[in-house]
Amino acid sequence: MAPVTDGDTLLLxxxxxxxxxxxxEDTRSGEPVRVTLGGNRINPLFEEALIGKEPGETVTVSLPPEKAYGKFNRKLVVTVKRTKLKLDHEPVVGEFVRVEVLGKPCLVTVLDVDEKYITVDANHPLAGETITYAITVEAILPREG
Structure with missing residues (x-):
């Protein structure tokens, strides 16, 4: 079988x-993920790493924070008055809560809670981390047409 080329639809x-x-995250306990290369649907570094691979091959890609979930931004950790968050329940450290930031809904992590204030983090939970992906080509699907 021919190796992976741009435009191929793969099961990964x-x-x-x-x-x-x-x-x-691990897809191996379920169905493979269907991806078409060249459609800007996956990280370009994944596409680049998959080109030339054959079914059964696994490639490892490590993404630095700026290519994965972003650098950790200290400005996104804020302490606010409880009354401003308008929560309908007692927040718990580690919990994700939806709040409004500049008129838009935002999911934040609760870092600290006291009687008057709540400290939250609006960074992605994986911000600042290098993430490694092991990607296995399960199949190259026939091209349509």
């Missing part, structure tokens, strides 16, 4: 890990 399995080796 992948495992995503943090720098400490913790797996936070």
């Amino acid at each position: 399995h992948f495992t995503s890990t943090r720098p400490d080796g913790e797996v936070f």
Whole structure:
């Protein structure tokens, strides 16, 4: 069979890990993910790494923070008065809550809670981390037409 080329539709399995080796995403227990290369649907570095691979091959791609979930931004960690957040429940440290930031809904992580204030983090939970992906080409699907 011919190797992967731009425009191919692939069935892929992948495992995503943090720098400490913790797996936070693994498709191997389910159906493979269907992806067409060249459609700007996956990270360009993944596409580049997959070109030339054959079914059964696995490629490992490590993305630095700026290519993955972004650098950690200290300005996105803020302490606000409880009354401003307008929560309908008692927040718990580690919980994700939806709040409005500049008129738009935003999902933030609760970092600290006291009687008057709540500290939240609007960074992505994986911001600042290098993420490693092990991507296996399960199949190259026939081109239509």
